[in-house]
Amino acid sequence: MTAATYDKPLPPPNEESRPFWEAMKEHRLVLQKCGACGKVRHYPRPVCDACFSMDTEWMEASGKGQVHSWTISHHAFHPGFKGDLPLVLVIVDLDEGVRMCAQARDLDPEGLRIGLPVRVDFEDATDDLTLPVIRPA
Amino acid sequence: MMTGLRESCCVTGVGETEYTRGSGRSVAALQMEAALRAIADAGLQPGDIDGVIPYGNMEMVAEEFITNLGIEDLRFSAVTPLGGASAVAAIQAATSAIVAGAANHVLIPIGRNGYSGPRIGGRAQAIPQFRVFGEYEMPSGNIAPAQLYAPMARRHMELYGTTSRQFAEIAVTMRNHAMLNDNAVMKKPLTVEDHQNSRMISDPLRLFDCCLESDGAAAVIISGAERAKDLARRPIYIMGVAEGHPDSPSAISQRPDLTKIGLAKAAPRAFAMAGIGHEAIDVAEVYDCFTYTVLCQLEDLGFCQKGEGGDFVSGGRIALGGELPINTHGGLLSQSHIIGMNHVCELVKQLRGDGGKAQVADAEIGLVTGYGDLGDGSIAIMRN
């Protein structure tokens, strides 16, 4: 699908986040890592809150994690998602110690529980946008 | 003990419009009517107002109040952009300004056409407070408060055994209170079964776990305690007031403890400033954008331990006649969604003895909270 016909909200990448979205397009999950103390942080931002260094590196994430919490949306709060209901949104504890939130794929809503092992996968939404999705481990 | 702003200021006037679904009036007209009523209630003239704190996320700005109210010399203005925590956070800002000598009488107006006006929907990404999750989560369909807060409720249920029927107890109590109130949008009885049968919006939150969308405005006047004694109404003293921001305020998903919100930081400060314990609270107006947010705030206020909120709200404890009556006006769930300024007005009315059919007998001390955006909190403790 081209961006012209895509009817869902698009991320507005900025200087801090562009490497994340560029890696997504290559189906890679990358996270920011402090260049001084090594603390991993997400979502992308300019300063390490542990040592206040602005020296930032990017690291490959394992894509492995566990379910932290979730919701199953039966109402589309944006017209672009009307055809996708119900929407299973999962918050995942990544093995790297940060979290992310994305739609589930092939996860039985009835079987969701805290600690359920999952993995991050990728879906091309447009020619320019790839979104993370969460699948069973 | 930190006494800070304790009893340095009072609420001297309150004003509310009719609450409706479909006002047929502009937001400016609604807010001006509420402001004029609050000014008259205090026994002041519009020109006496020298400070104003408009709601941050709305078209109304300080200039509109200068023009409409003929204020010759507005000495203080500010905004407190904390979403639903804004109204009570504005009381802290107003009190601070008055104590510092920057103003004598501060007007805090809030009003909206939440039912008949434009929905926030797709514009949410443009709100600065929503920028971060707007970039990383909205593209995946995580858009609205019901979806954002549902995983907080879900985790509470999984960790502590909290149930949807306990959420229902809150919804039913708010409805019963609204039915005593002539200025409430919802007038039909609601049962636990009605709640359980209502459609799922974003699991575990059902339709009757969600607040109303409605039209109307409310306003209060904050004045210094010395000046308050000479005004028209019995002054309602602000004993303690505070705001608090949660960990990871820009993204709920990244919050270390999903079940903890900014109020957990603000409440101990407000109680310490007031110099009272929880047993002194006769009535509480608790921001109820969702049933779960009431349950969570009761824990973070310190009325019970984390995880005990489900039991706390059960058995009639939060109903009129119970141990801690909550939202005697019907709240956002059943009175009207005036972004919590209706809660402030209701607390003042209760402490004046103007609570009508919902009056808590001998109410002397009460509290009001705000909850906004991604977990911001605010609290004011007041006495008569």
Ligand SMILES: [Zn+2]
């Ligand atoms: Zn660092």
